[in-house]
Amino acid sequence: MTKPQDLADQLSDVAGAAFAALGVDAAAGAMRRSDRPDLADFQCNGAMAAAKKLGKNPREIATAIVDALKASPLVTASEVAGPGFINVRLTPAALAARAEQIASDPRSGARIVETPRRVVIDFGGWNVAKEMHIGHLRSTVIGDSLQRLFRFMGDAVTSDVHLGDWGLQMGQLINEVKLEQPGLPYFDASFTGPYPEQSPVSMDDLGRLYPQASAKSKSDEARRDEDRKATQELQSGRPGYRALWQHFCNVTRVGLERECISLGVRFDLWKGESDAEPFVPALVEDLKARSIAELDAGAWIIRVARETDKKEMPPIILVNRDGAIGYHGSDLGTIVDRKQGIDPQLTLYVVDQRQALHFEQVFRASDRAGLMPESALEHLGFGTVNGPDGKPYKTRDGGTLKLQAFIAQADEVATARMKEAELGADVSAAEQADIAHKVAVAAIKFSDLSNVRTTNYIFDLDRFISFEGRTGPYLLYAAVRIKSLARRAEAEGVKPGPIMTELDAERALVLALDAFNDALRGAYDKRMPHILCDHAYTLAQAFSAFYAAAPILVETNAEKKASRFSLAMATLKQLELALGLIGIDTPERM
């Protein structure tokens, strides 16, 4: 990390040096925002642990640290509290200086990583022939937030949607189309082409055929064998199947791209499992030659169990007994592809938590095979989206809620809310629709991302698209009020000036702004977007309180007016930055 430092880091340096002087690791000096704003701005709890190590009285040690802190020009008051808490209150000058720094910094006080890495983020992972539904929201929204965050922190990110386009479901689908339209040339092995350019199936057809085929394959052993065979033939290049499969992919992609535009999500690569296919044969041969892959019950497997394992660790199936490549094999092939192309130092897989075992297996196999070390591969699991019964969300009629319908519904509610509030009456219909959509997307993304990534959550439609309280629209509202303020200020010729922190609300706002860097670091290190959501909300809240308590344009004192205006503008910049990292776009008015 490089300069400038946030207030906690500046204080930590002072306290850390004092601890070091006592022969304790400087890490003991870590300062953080106080839990007790009534007592302090920042606190340090290191004295207690240090006292234990040194066998000394914690209050005695804390007193020594306090003396050092008091000598700092940043500190106006510092004292020992309770068993050895160190409390610090900052000088107005220190707060003002930090506020100025944030106000003038395009990154709003956020630092950047020292050594950028090449990072691949694999998310989305939608399946061909399946329309996006509510269950696909998390990977998309979390992955997108992470790619924005990692880029902002300075890493070289490549995002890849990694479509599910290569497994058994493709064979199932081919056979299902064959049942319905047996006369198509795709099924005629003697047909020499060319195949029709027009797809024989629409997305609606696929949406109908897919569950149908899947159900048959599940219940009917003979049909399943047929599906396996078709899958194997597709994978080994049967022209008719390839041509038909290409139609499935194309038809699906049109719909997926539409959702991406609607959600404001972008991928660098639209690769799929099938793109790993060219890398697999050589990989398999190599692994066989090195005896890493072994033949077992007709399948080529890689054993990944370790003696230290507490749980059962099944081997991965590199090539199944039909000669087809499953998702184990294609995931390894994908690693080879990325290694040869991008050569990432870190790969993040944003995939359902239920696939944790799968990724552990693949990562171990990759490590054993010398493709990429386990340490460079990370599965970022997320919880499932459940209904009120605690089971994966279903609509009242038992079906899945399509993402497109869900977004449309959110748009409608947002539009209705705008009318109700009589806002935006003076803008064009097109702008109104644009605002409503931004509000809807903000509501959806914030609802999802503010949950801890790893836990399941209960999906409540009304709560998801509610616009009051701790919601995406609340954040937009705060930003929009500042934008409105900026327009008026412009018209009145108000200019920003030196920042002062007189009122409690002003102090609180500066402290909130200062916390951005720490929130970013937390969200980045832990790959947890909810920490960013939390920060954005806290900031918006601090601003709303400030906005109510501190008049700006009507303030008669010119210095106060200029200071508050500066604070407002600094807040807007940081709020928009933070929202941008969550994937939320701010309208000009609402």
Add this chain to the structure above:
RNA sequence: GAUCCCGUAGCUCAACUGGAUAGAGCACCCGCCUUCUAAGCGGGUGGUUGCAGGUUCAAGUCCUGCCGGGAUCGCCA
């Protein structure tokens, strides 16, 4: 059966990896628009953190055992 995750206010969720008086939002009650957008602000009610032990200056957080819910456990992805 084995392994892992979860259990916090009526509801939905936080809690900076062991710190002070466990915080938000919704719902409910009381105030605030002749000052910059009331999708807002201020205040209030609401907790034995599933249960029982243990570790220590300090436990929602760590260890053990229960209870309840969920997920996963070789040729589907």
